[in-house]
Amino acid sequence: MKVEDVKGKLFQDNYIDIAVEEYLKFKESNEYGEKYKELVLKKLNDYLNNKRITAENVLEVIKEFQNQNPPSGSFVHWKCLFDLFNFAMQDPFKVAELLNFLYEDSANLNLRIKRFIDSAKDYKPRGSFGTPLVGYLLAGYDMRRYPLYKDDAFKDFLESFGIGEFSKDVAEKYYNYYSICEILTDYFVQKGYMKNPSMLDTQDFIFCVTSYKQLMCKIAVKYLYGHAKMLHTFEKDITEFIDYINNLPEDYIAYLKNKYSEKEKVNLIRFEVADMILQNKKITVEDFEKLKNDIQNKSEKNILKSWSDFGILFPFYYDRFKEKVNIELKKIYNALKSIEHFSDFEFKENKYICDFEGPANFGSSICGIALYPKDKETHKTSAQLLFDVSAKGVRYGLYVGSKLQRRINGKTEDIEIITNIEDFSFSKVEEKLVDVFDRFKELNYLEQHNEVSTQEGKKLEISVDFDKTLRIENLFFEDEEVLLKRISTALKSGKHIILIGPPGTGKTKLAKEICKSYGVEYEMVTAMSDWSTYDTIGGYKPDIDGSLFFDEGVFLRLFKDKNSKTLTNKWLIIDEINRADIDKAFGALFSVITGQRVILSFKTKEGENIIVRPQEGDDDIYPKDHEYIVPRDFRIIGTMNTYDKTSLYEMSYAFMRRFAFIPVTIPKNIDGELVEKYLRIWGIEDKSINNISLKEGLAKVWEITNRYRKIGPGIVEDVARYVSIEGDYTSAVILYILPQFEGLLENEIKNFVEELCQSEVDDFAKQKEKLKDFVSDFFGISF
Secondary structure (H helix, E strand, O other): OOHHHHHHHHOOOOHHHHHHHHHHHHHOOOOOOOHHHHHHHHHHHHHHOOOOOOOOOHHHHHHHHHHHOOOOOOOOOHHHHHHHHHHHHHOHHHHHHHHHHHOOOOOOHHHHHHHHHHHHHHHOOOOOOOHHHHHHHHHHHOOOOOOOOOHHHHHHHHHOOOOOOOOOOHHHHHHHHHHHHHHHHHHHHHHOOOOOOOHHHHHHHHHHHHHOHHHHHHHHHHHHHHHHHHHHHHHHOHHHHHHHHHOOOHHHHHHHHHHOOOOOOHHHHHHHHHHHHHHHOOOOHHHHHHHHHHHHHOOOOOOOOOOOHHHHHHHHHHOOOHHHHHHHHHHHHHHHHOOHHHOOOOEOOOOOEEOOOOOOOOOOOOEEEEEOEOOOOOHHHOEEEEEEEEOOEEEEEEEEOHHHHOOOOOOOOEEEEEOOHHHOOHHHHHHHHHHHHHHHHHHHOHHHHHHHHOOOOOOOOOOOOOOOOOOOOOOOOOOHHHHHHHHHHHHHOOOEEEEEEOOOOOHHHHHHHHHHHHOOOEEEEEOOOOOOHHHHOEEEEEOOOOOEEEEEOOOHHHOEEOOOOEEOOOEEEEEOHHHOOHHHHHOOHHHHHOOOOEEEEEEOOOOOEEEEEEOOOOOOOOOOOOEEEEOOOOOEEEEEEHHHOOOOOOOOHHHHOOEEEEEOOOOOOOOHHHHHHHHHHHOOOOOEEOOEEHHHHHHHHHHHHHOOOOOOHHHHHHHHHHHHHHOOHHHHHHHHHHHHHOOOOHHHHHHHHHHHHOOOOOHHHHOHHHHHHHHHHHHOOOO
């Protein structure tokens, strides 16, 4: 392919526009790590400005390039400059002359590079004188005119458009790359994306969109979502689809006519549609219906039985984009597979990637990916890590294939959806897939697990290694080391724990992370004021035949697998534990927690009383039908908001003695630097909103709020997400912070409003009346 033909590939749709818009946002985020390039190249540009390279200073010049070359990044391998330095040591006059000619802007670029490379190869045929070295030398001379070069980035960029490598010749390769950068730079100016962009800007764009997983996937998802929305529109309105087809380029219609020229049945309809458009320039819905009927009447069978109008016309939209759609899907597929947590797991290679044609090639408005184990026959017989894009948004999580679903009792899906495509981030997907990964493996190897667990005399491992170092991910605490030490020591010493602190300090997430770190499954419930022993222990329920059977409650479900009849050890997380009357709800189970055996009044169908008892010695891991065994290493983790501890149900002293109360505090020193750390964890970019950076604005709101009521980073995250999208601090405070002020004195709430309005965040002063109106309505306060 020639460079002039590349334009058609680059700009055949809106991919470049999506990529540039997302790149410019990414460049302002904390994830962007390429700022060093401009600093390094500016030093070299200033150094070489008006400098005539001579035999006397050529070694000094190359040494400067060596000194400025970053140890890692997107410049050039150290050996390239090492070989060039040795070349200059041997023949300084020659190398000085070659560099001066390389920097002669009036001469042909291809010729300049070719002469430099040929001479270097004559000196050392196996020397490292490749395209990256040429790019670095030229960009070091003038970064506005010449781009840095990185093989992988350029190759991946070309492959994004289905373009293979132009040439292996260094001079031709860089010249082609340079020409494409020129095309892109002109486009950036023409579309107003950048003011006076340099070749460094274009190189940086190519590098970032091919090297940063988060950015690459965001672009891919937005691109796929655009097609999904368009196809969904055509699915719903065939008239709109036909209007679209009537405006397609004539050469594309001719291509489709030729493609279906020797076909029959449905493909013959497609041929006739293309032919009619080429002849009459337009086709109506009535014309299309007549074509279908005419071709159907020529066939003895119902050839349209499985086909919708959308499916018949689908190739008129999709043939142009099919290759590009599959390229973007493959990028997401590779990104999902490369998640570090999955590094030791083997997925089925290149299966299952389903583009908009759908599994039966009828056409659809959804495309997706399913990762499943290498040793499984198809996705239908597997639990899958699912990712798909439709007009509704992006879905991701755990899904079970239709053939496997029939053999599983209970929940088979754990899916999340992002409906606002602007909210998509790869880190959210990664977090979810890592979270469901253990369940994914469990479901895929359920039958093997049951075989092993039912072997006579086989012991299942239900103990917990409390000596293991407790680690947490995607959470930040100011005194993290002290906090984790308190938790691990309490759990190791046999205590259950209650995490106590202000709202939003991450107590619930921390509880989940504790279970994850120790490698235990957990059940999470939110305490309710109407809880009773029926919810926790269980009670009688009518069977299909009208007879009563004992239906176990949330607590007993933790200790026995109904299918394999084996002992299990799931921990219990009770969110907002003091919202329930715990002594009443747990009843007899309190005795079990304290190490006693309990005989319940409920009986099995065989007439035996249900027994709940602690694990003793080397207990058999197969409890009897009427028996529930509480493992030694079972723990309860409760959470409690500081403000609720005296206003809701109290726990008896005897119950509280079994728990360690561990404070989860808010940071003492709240400033922009601290908030910046949280923004990175939350995957929210720091940007200027209403003349103040997001991190500084949030810090100020958080600091003022804490003078009146302590809140944790979880609530600040809600505020951050709202402000980063809407740019409206006032509404965010109304939605997430002011409801926490219930119970404060009237003057405290008024002072809070005044402090906000006098702060550096001028949005509050602008919307002061809106803030006051809410406070008046919600708290009944008159200003």
